Amino acid sequence: xxxxxxxxxxxxxxxxxxxxxxxxxxxxxxxxxxxxxxxxxxxxxxxxxxxxxxxxxxxxxxxxxxxxxxxxxxxxxxxxxxxxxxxxxxxxxxxxxxxxxxxxxxxxxxxxxxxxxxxxxxxxxxxxxxxxxxxxxxxxxxxxxxxxxxxxxxxxxxxxx
Amino acid sequence: xxxxxxxxxxxxxxxxxxxxxxxxxxxxxxxxxxxxxxxxxxxxxxxxxxxxxxxxxxxxxxxxxxxxxxxxxxxxxxxxxxxxxxxxxxxxxxxxxxxxxxxxxxxxxxxxxxxxxxxxxxxxxxxxxxxxxxxxxxxxxxxxxxxxxxxxxxxxxxxxxxxxxxxxxxxxxxxxxxxxxxxxxxxxxxxxxxxxxxxxxxxxxxxxxxxxxxxxxxxxxxxxxxxxxxxxxxxxxxxxxxxxxxxxxxxxxxxxxxxx
Ligand SMILES: Cc1cc2nc3c(=O)[nH]c(=O)nc-3n(C[C@H](O)[C@H](O)[C@H](O)COP(=O)(O)OP(=O)(O)OC[C@H]3O[C@@H](n4cnc5c(N)ncnc54)[C@H](O)[C@@H]3O)c2cc1C
Ligand code: FES
Ligand code: FES
Numbered sequence: 001x002x003x004x005x006x007x008x009x010x011x012x013x014x015x016x017x018x019x020x021x022x023x024x025x026x027x028x029x030x031x032x033x034x035x036x037x038x039x040x041x042x043x044x045x046x047x048x049x050x051x052x053x054x055x056x057x058x059x060x061x062x063x064x065x066x067x068x069x070x071x072x073x074x075x076x077x078x079x080x081x082x083x084x085x086x087x088x089x090x091x092x093x094x095x096x097x098x099x100x101x102x103x104x105x106x107x108x109x110x111x112x113x114x115x116x117x118x119x120x121x122x123x124x125x126x127x128x129x130x131x132x133x134x135x136x137x138x139x140x141x142x143x144x145x146x147x148x149x150x151x152x153x154x155x156x157x158x159x160x161x
Numbered sequence: 162x163x164x165x166x167x168x169x170x171x172x173x174x175x176x177x178x179x180x181x182x183x184x185x186x187x188x189x190x191x192x193x194x195x196x197x198x199x200x201x202x203x204x205x206x207x208x209x210x211x212x213x214x215x216x217x218x219x220x221x222x223x224x225x226x227x228x229x230x231x232x233x234x235x236x237x238x239x240x241x242x243x244x245x246x247x248x249x250x251x252x253x254x255x256x257x258x259x260x261x262x263x264x265x266x267x268x269x270x271x272x273x274x275x276x277x278x279x280x281x282x283x284x285x286x287x288x289x290x291x292x293x294x295x296x297x298x299x300x301x302x303x304x305x306x307x308x309x310x311x312x313x314x315x316x317x318x319x320x321x322x323x324x325x326x327x328x329x330x331x332x333x334x335x336x337x338x339x340x341x342x343x344x345x346x347x348x349x350x351x352x353x354x355x356x357x358x359x360x361x362x363x364x365x366x367x368x369x370x371x372x373x374x375x376x377x378x379x380x381x382x383x384x385x386x387x388x389x390x391x392x393x394x395x396x397x398x399x400x401x402x403x404x405x406x407x408x409x410x411x412x413x414x415x416x417x418x419x420x421x
Pocket of ligand 1: 043044186187188189190191192193194195211231232254255256257260263264265266267268269271272274276277278279311315316317318338339340341
């Protein structure tokens with residue numbers, strides 16, 4: 001094991017990691033930050049999406065050592081320190097964009113990456129961007145509506161397919 | 162996953178030296194290698210990460226050639242590859258945004274998945290694959306499913322794509338894997354048209370010579386109307402029969418010509 005250092009949600013952190021330690025494992029088990037979920041562990045579902053140097057990545061498909069020195073952002077850093085939800089999180093609550101909540105950390109982090117790149121996406125662009133985020137509960141419509149609302153745009157009454 | 166030593170060299174020379182160890186493997190974006198290591202299909206003793214090597218990253222145009230570093234992510238090619246729009250569009254259609262932020266050109270070519278997108282662009286463009294040791298013509302690079310002309314420890318450093326007059330990649334997506342169920346890349350150059358097909362043949366990416374001849378004479382979708390693709394040797398799986406893929410090759414070729 002060797003020490004790896006990175007910044008997570010603005011805070012300098014370090015911990016020991018083996019070569020094979022995944023970034024998701026490092027966040028959850030070494031740092032105890034269990035907000036990042038592991039749904040599939042096969043790079044398919046997107047529950048584990050975090051940002052590394054501003055880019056959305058699947059933390060189950062990256063080694064902790066590859067994030068050495070990087071700025072990592074996770075779901076834990078999205079709300080304000082007093083617990084006030086950010087715009088995207090609040091919209092997920094308002095528009096019922098989650099049921100069991102397992103996919104939600106990844107959905108919120110993907111949505112944040114999308115809105116940074118494209119602050120006023122069309123509904124089709126939202127759906128396209130979420131291609132790598134799987135939700136077994138909601139049927140996606142309310143997730144799309146939440147992201148449209150978070151971007152300050154009109155929310156489709158019944159999201160079209 | 163079995164454990165391994167992790168190294169992150171800063172230069173191609175250091176990476177090549179590190180790869181001399183038996184059972185050492187290059188790691189680029191990890192979007193193929195990490196899942197396969199989890200399944201224990203690969204168990205390297207050492208991984209040599211290429212993503213810290215700046216010389217392997219970036220897109221640059223030299224006259225009518227677009228040069229792409231092997232460790233350039235799909236997202237960067239999609240954003241900066243505008244001089245070869247069909248290539249940028251292909252990169253922007255690989256997997257999903259998170260995969261595109263990590264996965265790289267070099268990893269895709271070295272892996273040569275029979276359903277991967279990039280091999281079709283490299284073959285249809287008659288591109289040159291540059292390694293630490295030599296230059297390999299696209300026609301000599303791909304060597305059947307998951308096999309290439311690369312020697313052990315040899316690293317792809319960049320790929321030089323001649324920029325075509327017109328081109329288009331049409332991917333019929335397998336929605337679960339997001340790879341190509343079948344994909345066709347058509348590229349028209351002053352001296353002729355090249356057509357490369359991925360996701361269809363059991364031998365991996367291939368050229369469709371009859372369509373190339375027909376389209377070189379008449380670059381229109383109708384030019385391939387009279388051609389048929391034999392189903393022999395095409396992939397059969399639960400997503401499509403060989404006959405279905407044979408039909409897709411023709412349909413996608415016509416769409417690519419129309420869109421080019
Ligand atoms: C959910 C998902 C969807 C995907 N969808 C698509 C898709 O639609 N189309 C598509 O084409 N691909 C798709 N992929 C695959 C993706 O494009 C991979 O990024 C790519 O195939 C491998 O590139 P990598 O940089 O991640 O390579 P790695 O996984 O790091 O490496 C793959 C192999 O190449 C070797 N290697 C890496 N770089 C070099 C180099 N420079 N020189 C020599 N050898 C090298 C490694 O040793 C390893 O054997 C998908 C992957 C996932 C997880
Ligand atoms: S847990 Fe990483 S993609 Fe599913
Ligand atoms: S809310 Fe349950 S998986 Fe998305």
